[in-house]
Amino acid sequence: MGRKTFAVAALIAVTALTATACTGAAAPKGEAAAAATDPGGVSGTITVLTHRTDLVQNGTMKKYAAEFNRIYPKVTVKFEAITDYEGEVKIRMNTENYGDVLMIPNAVAKKDYPSFFASLGSAAALSGKYRFTGNTDVAGKVYGLATVGNANGFVYNKAVWKKAGVTAWPTSPQEFLDGLKAVKARTGAVPYYTNFKDQWPLTAGTAGIGSVSCDAQANDKLATSAAPWAEGSDLNVIDTLLYDTVHEKLSEKDPTTTNWETSKGLIARGEIATMQLGSWAISQMQAAAKTAGKNPDDIGFMPFPAQKDGKFCAILSPDYQQAVSIHSEHKDAARGWIDWFTEKSGFAQNEGSVPTARSGALPATLKPFEDNGVTLLERSEAKSAQVNAIDNAAEIGLAKPDYRQKLVDMARGVQSGSLEDYFADLDKRWSEAAKETAGS
Template sequence: MGKKTTALSGALLTAVMLTVSACGGGGGGATGETAAAPADPKEVSGEIKVLTQRTDLVQNGALKQYAADFNKIYPKVKVSFDGITDYEGEVKIRMSAKSYGDVLFIPGAVAKNDYPKFFAPLGTTAELSSRYRFSDKTEVDGKVYGIAQFGTANGFVYNKALWRKAGVTAWPKTPQEFLDGLKAVKAKTGATPYYTNFKDGWPLVQWTANNGSVGCDAQAGNKLAGPVSPWKEGSELRTIDGLLHDIVEQGLSEKDPTTTNWENSKSLLADGKIGAMMLGSWSITQMQGVAKDSGLNPADIGFMPFPVQKAGKFCAALVSDYQQAVSVHSKNKTAARAWIDWFTEKSGFAEKEGVVSAVKSAPMPATLKEFVDNDVTFFDRSEAKTAAVNDIDDAAEIGLNKQDYRQKLIDTARGAEKGSLEDFFADLNKRWDEAAKTVGS
C-alpha cells in the first residue's frame, strides 16, 4: 500500500468532512483541557491504544520502534497500535460505540463542529497556534482538538533526467510553459509526458491542494465559503483544473486513462517512461525509494511547484495531513497527550518521512531543499472556514476532494464526454452558487 493512505489523508481529507451523527456518544464532552504531560515523565502512566491508517508501519515494526523510543522517556506508559486498512469506514463505526482507542487521527467523516463530542481539547488556539502549524483546522470555539501528524506541499513529482533530455532545465513559470515542457518531453524522448492516475482516482484529488499556491493566498480555501463561482475566469480552481484539462486535450497524458495503475506509475516515473505526476511532497521519498530499489538514480526524482508565479516567485501552500487527537472517552488522557506531544516534537517522524513538521520552528525537510534553495514562498493555508466550504461542496454534490468531477473533466478533455470546458465550468459554478445560498453561508 505504501503511502497511498497518507496521500488520501493529506489531500483528500484536507477538507472533506461528511457528517457523522452524534452517535449518542458525546457524554457531555471533556471537562477542561487535556494538559501537556507533567515535567517528570515518570509521573505519567497507563496503557494507551493508538489507531493508525499506516498499516505498513505497524507491519514492518516501525511504530513499535517509535514506542520503544517513547518508553525511554515515559517508561510507565504502555503503547499499542491498531493498524486499520479501511480507516475511515472502520473508525466511524467504532466511534458509535465509544471504542475508538486513546489516540487517533480525526476521521474526515466527523463534522468539525462535532469535535467536542468525540475528542478532548488539547489547549487554546492562542496557545497552540504559536507552536504548531494548521491549528485552525481543528479549532472549535477557541479550543484546538487535534495536532497535525505533519504537513505537505504540493507540486509535480518529475524525472529530472528525462526533462533535461527534452531540453527543459528550468521550472516552467506559467501553465503554457508547463505544457510546452510536456510537449518537448513527448517529442524528444518518446515518454508519456504526464500520468493522470485516472483509474485509482485519488491522485486526481491532489490537484485541489494547489488552491492557494496559484495566487499565493493563505485565505484561498476560506474564500470558497459563499456563492463565489469558484471556477470563474481568473480564479485559482479555473487555473488548476484548466491546466489538467489542457494536458489531456493536447494529448500529453497516457493514451488510455482507464488503464492507469498507481503502484506501476512509481516505477514508470523512476524509469523515465513518464515525465511527471501531480502529488504531495510526501511522495518524493517513495519515488526515490523505488528508483533506488530498481538500481536507478534517486537524485533524478525532482519536485517542481505549480507553474504560476506571484511577484516573481513560486508559492507553495502547506496543508495538513491527518490530525492526532485524544478520545474524549480515554481513561489515560495525560498519557495519550504525552504520546502526541512526543511524536510531534521528538520522534523524528516528519524528518524521516520527508514531510513538513507540524512544529513551526522546525526546518523544511530535505525533500523540499530545491524549493528552499529557489526561494519558493511557503505558507500555511488557513482552514478557518473549512466546515462551511465542506457544507457547500456536499450540497452541490461536486466533490472538491473526491475524484469524480476531475475524472469527468478528463473524459470531457479527451472526448469521452460531451460538452466544452466552458460548459463544464459554468455547470460547476451554478451548482456551487446555488448550494451556497441553500446552506446559508
C-alpha cells in the same frame, strides 16, 4: 501499502469537516488532556490506532515507541493498525472503545470534536507552536495535532526533463505544457500520468487552491464566490492545465488502465515524467527508484507552474490529526505520545513531510523549495463549514475525483462538451448552492 490515505486525508480536510458526525456513546464535553510536567512520572498502557499498517508491519512504529520510552519509561505503547481505517473507526466511535490515541476520522464533524476527544489546550497558545491547529480548533480549543503536513506540486523525473532540455521549473501553465511537449518529442517517456483509474490522485488539484493566487485564504473565499471557475481563478487555472495536458495528448494513451502502485516504478525508471501529487509522494518514488536500481536523486518536486510577483507559492495541508480519546483512562500518557511524536520523533523528516511543529526543519526532499524561495502558505480553514455546505449542495465534490474525471474524459473526446461550458455549469451550480445555503 501506499500513501493513498495520506493524500485523501489531506484533501478531504477541504470538504469533510462538516460531514455527518458519528453518533452514539459520546462522553460529556470539556475534558482535557494536559501536557505532563514530569514525563518520567507518567505511567499506563495506551493503544494508538493508526492507518499506517505498513509502518506497524515493518517494525518502524515499534522503534518509535522504544525512543518514546527513553523519555516516558513507564508508558507502554501498543499499536493497532487498521486497513479500512475510516470505515472501522467510524463504527467503533459509537462505543467507548476507540483507542487512547487515534487519527480523527473524516466522518466526524468538527463541531462534534469536544464530544469524542479531549482538549489539548487553547488555540491561542498552541497555534504559535504548531501548524494546522485551525483544523481542529473548536470554540478556541484544539482537539488534535497533525502528524505531518504536505505541500502541493508535481513529482517529476529530473533526468527525463533534463534530457528534454528543460532544467528550470516552468513558471506558467504554458511553459509547463511546452516542457511536456519537449519530453514527448525528445524522450521515450509519457510526459504526464493522470492516475485516472485510481481516481483519488485527481483530487490533488484541489490541494493547490491558493498556490496560483498565492493566497492562504483562497479556499475560504470560495464561500463568497459566485464563480470559482472564472477566468484567472485558482480552480480555473488548475483545471484548465489538466484539461490542456490531456487534450494535447501529453498524458497516457488510455487513462482507464492507469495503476497507482505501478506508477511509482514507471516514474522511477523514467518511463513517465510527471505526476501531480503532494510532497508526501517524493519519498515513495525515491524508494521505488532504489528498488529499480535507479538514482533516487532523479526524483524531484516542482511547484505549480504559476507565479505571483515573480515567486512560486505552495499550499500546505495537514495529514490526519492525532487526538486523545475522551474515554482514555491514561490521558496524560496519550498526550505525552502526541507531544513527543509531533516534536521529537523526527517522523516528518523521515517521511519527507512538513513538520507540524513550527520549529521543525523542512525535510531534505523540500530543500529545493527552500533554496528557490518558494513561499509556503498554511491553508486557512476559517470558512470551511460554509465552503463544504455549498460544495455538498452543488453536488460538485471538490475533494472527490468525479468532476475531474469528467474533465479528463471531455479532454480526450470520449465525453461531449467544451471546457468553457463545463466551467460555466460548475459556476452556475456553485452560485445557486451558495444562495440555498446562505444563513444555514
